[in-house]
Amino acid sequence: MRHSPLTALLYKQPEGTPAARIVQTLGEHGALSATQLARITGLAKSTISTALASLKDSNMVIEGAWAVRGKSPGAGRPAITITLNPEVGTCVGVLLGVEHIQVILADVTHAVISDASTAMNSDYTPREAVAVASKLIEQAYKSYGLSTDTMLGVGIAVAGPINPRDGKILRASGVPTWAGVNIAEEFKRVLRRPVIAENESNCSAIAELMWGVAKGCDDFVFLTMDMAVGGAVVLRGQLVSGNAGAAGEFGHICIDPNGPQCRCGKRGCLELYAGLERPLSRYSSAQGGPVTIEDVISRAVEGDDVCRAMIRDTAHVAGRGLGIVTSILDPGLVVVGGRLAMAGDLLLAPLRTSFETHSLVRQSGPNPDTDTQIRGSAFSGRGACLGAVGLVLRSCGRSG
Ligand SMILES: [Zn+2]
Incomplete structure (x- = not known):
């Protein structure tokens, strides 16, 4: 397999040079104006201009007159945005x-x-x-x-x-x-x-950080609620891996040491109560056939009490788990993803209430700057x- 000359050029930017930082920043952010590039990279505008001229000459970046998301381009004068050349x-x-x-x-x-x-x-x-x-x-x-x-x-x-x-x-x-x-x-x-x-x-x-509800927020926690429960920690815009790569495995926080055995071998893990695998299996047996998470959500939306209770119960335990997580990390934002997040407020409202009960730093504290926001994923659990x-x-x- 052959690499194109532009592909080779993309990886040949010496690390730490203005050109490399511009390429990295455009790779991460997509389209940006020169002003935004200067703000994000911390480089002087004159340095940005010089580096951009050279990158344009080598066909690495292109300009377009598109609106910059989240910023008014000004009356009748669209902002010039810069992107990497899609042919790169x-x-x-x-x-x-x-x-x-x-x-x-x-x-x-x-x-x-x-x-x-x-x-x-x-x-x-x-x-x-x-x-x-x-x-x-x-x-x-x-x-x-x-x-x-x-x-x-x-x-x-x-x-x-x-x-x-x-x-x-x-x-x-x-x-x-x-x-x-x-x-x-x-x-x-x-x-x-x-x-x-x-x-x-x-x-x-990463999807939430780059394009979703965590865009512009460098410190947050992600909670996956699906058949199982998982999570992630982002600090200063970077994923926290931990020593063994298991940072953010919130599903295996012990909620009840005398609880049932988890697939990880421990007892009473959060995922046994906040994941849908067990309640869905019981519900499917009672219904006489397989039922999916999507079915549970649509039935709950239509007003089915059993499905609503199933979602509410998982939300309650997840709120307790998040209380433990936020006692350790104190994030300003928690993003809830996984397919269960598609239930919207049927999940998030009881989750927020439970979180309020079980956390020190609350969502509606006396100082709005210190609140912990809990938001649903931007990608219907599929990011x-x-x-x-x-x-x-x-x-x-x-x-x-
Ligand atoms: Zn476990």
Whole structure:
């Protein structure tokens, strides 16, 4: 597989130079004005102008007269925005879900080109994951007439913590056979491109940081509420991995030491009460057939008392768990994702009430500046694959 000259140029920016910082910042933010670039990078406007001139000459960045999001361009005079040249490269995000694989293809201006999924049997092997994802990637490039030479890198969202030292999946209790696998290496061997693998909840947090409700907020906590419970911690705009890659695994906070056994081997974990796996299994048995999270939400929206109670009960325990999390981290923002977040206020209202009861720093304290905001995900609980694209975009301009 051949790299395009522009792709090579993207990774040849010497680290720390104004040009490299501009490339990194545009990779992370998409379109920006020169003023925004100066503010974010901390570089003088004159330095930005000089570096931009050289980047334009080499066709790395282009200008357009588009409105800058969140800022009025002024009467009759649109702001000139700067983006990386979309021809510089494309990025791929892959979500290795429990029962499906999703692939998103995007360009360096953050435009999503394609989004496709394939259903998988549960506990599929890493080798099957690489084969299926590679085929989806190849189809995406072919359908849109793009050359895979433009592929800058691939981000992989995987269910399980990844050891930051050796890149191996630590303990994927959802997909037990994957423990010890270096999934990034498996993909790299086939795709021969830079590959970055991250925990699924960490990827969701990156999507919120780059495009969602955490945009502009460098310190926040992400809570995944789905069949299982996960989470992520973002500090100063960076993911916190922890010593073993398990930072933010809120689902395994012990709520009741005498409670039932969790899939992690411990007893009474938060996920047993705030995840939908157990209540949904009981409800499905009572209904005489399988019921999905989406079914529970739509029935709850229609007024079904049992489904509403199921969501409310998980919210109550999640609020207690968040009380513990915020006692340690005191974040200004908690973003709630996972499919259960699609229930909106049916989940968030009781969650906020429970959080108020169980936390020291409350949402409605005497000083609004110190409140902890709890918001639903911007991506209907499906931001992980987009966040995997974000991993690659955030690596633009860094040596790779
Ligand atoms: Zn557990």
